[in-house]
Amino acid sequence: MPNLTSVEKEFSNLTKKRGFLSSLIDKDIADSWKRCISTGLDPLKKPKRTILSSKELDELKEKNEYIRRLINPELELLYSQIAGTNFMVAYSDSTGSVMDTIYDKTCLKTDVGKIVIPGSIWREEIGGTNGLGQVVTLNKDSIVSGKEHFFESHGKLSCFASPILNHEGKTIGIIDASTDVHSREQHTLALVKLATKSIETKLFINQxxxxxxxxxxxxxxxxxxxxxxxxxxxxxxxxxxxxxxxxxxxxxxxxxxxxxxxxxxxxxxxxxxxxxxxxxxxxxxxxxxxxxxxxxxxxxxxxxxxxxxxxxxxxxxxxxxxxxxxxxxxxxxxxxxxxxxxxxxxxxxxxxxxxxxxxx
Incomplete structure (x- = not known):
């Protein structure tokens, strides 16, 4: 595992290569990159894809069946609200394991459609800096756009993620929208946040x-x-x-x-x-x-x-x-x-x- 000095040095090299100024890069992104470097991830290599088995995915879906019944209508509505092409919406549990997805027709042939799939795991130590992983780690809304992703192979993606909070403030799920880097970022994140708030309200009233x-x-x-x-x-x-x-x-x-x-x-x-x-x-x-x-x-x-x-x-x-x-x-x-x-x-x-x- 790299020591503190080597982490800072590698971080500095990575920001220069990506065209960022170290002093101006978003703090959450910078901290995430440093954690990725500390755990030994290599930004130039393709991330090791970790996919749940069919049995594990079925068990996860069954465990979250109640909340999935509330979430899936919101996913469909969110999907209809996001303009453009090459995008998808997804629901994951609080650990970043994707359960449900809805894709745009053209999305299945793109990087988004190939890697953000049911059963894929997006925790930071696996997927590097990404929207779902940031929510898992920070428990708050997140945008990770283009070159802000730790892995270079994810450089064409933009991820917009928001946690679903229960009445105790605990994250019990995550809604994510992933698309190309040219999307309207704040607009898309606002729609994702509206979806999570709607889900939280329904959960609260039922509870x-x-x-x-x-x-x-x-x-x-x-x-x-x-x-x-x-x-x-x-x-x-x-x-x-x-x-x-x-x-x-x-x-x-x-x-x-x-x-x-x-x-x-x-x-x-x-x-x-x-x-x-x-x-x-x-x-x-x-x-x-x-x-x-x-x-x-x-x-x-x-x-x-x-x-x-x-x-x-x-x-x-x-x-x-x-x-x-x-x-x-x-x-x-x-x-x-x-x-x-x-x-x-x-x-x-x-x-x-x-x-x-x-x-x-």
């Missing part, structure tokens, strides 16, 4: 389908887009899940997981619950002073607390109506939060008799 899911954004007109923050709230008013947008927009506040809604926003959960259930768009502020618009995006009928003697499902009088069932659960939540019928009545703006009816 927390039994909870109240709230969408929020600083701009009201963005509430119907995939740029919204998503919070899954249980019957006690605690956050049980958040998407990556929510974590970005609420950065600097208390950790979101298992945090009380009231510790994040200055408006209490119980005071706006009824309005949210009526699909009203509300404007609230977080404890750092930022304002957002918030609206309900999913129904919920979940247990409130295992530690109370109160039934945590809707009472018989409320069954048969989704809104009444949800409202019944929220009333019980308000009572648990306050521990007092009068206090719960004041928070929700309903009569004490109404509170008692739902707790009976």
């Amino acid at each position: 927390f389908k039994d909870e109240l899911i709230l969408s929020f954004h600083p701009r009201q007109e963005y509430l119907s887009t995939n740029s919204v923050g998503l919070l899954a709230i249980n019957g006690d008013g605690f956050v049980v899940g958040s998407n990556s947008n929510a974590r970005i927009m609420l950065h600097g506040l208390a950790p979101l997981k298992n945090e009380n809604f009231n510790n994040i926003f200055t408006t209490s959960f119980s005071s706006i619950a009824n309005e949210l259930l009526q699909n009203k768009i509300l404007k609230i502020s977080d404890h750092l002073g930022s304002s957002v618009f918030i609206i309900k995006s999913q129904n919920f009928k979940k247990k409130i607390s295992k530690e109370t003697g109160i039934k945590t499902y809707a009472c018989n009088n409320c069954k048969g109506s989704k809104f009444k069932e949800e409202r019944c659960v929220l009333i019980k939540s308000a009572f648990i939060e306050t521990g007092n019928i009068s206090a719960a009545s004041r928070k929700l703006g309903v009569s004490r008799t109404t509170i008692y009816k739902h707790l009976k």
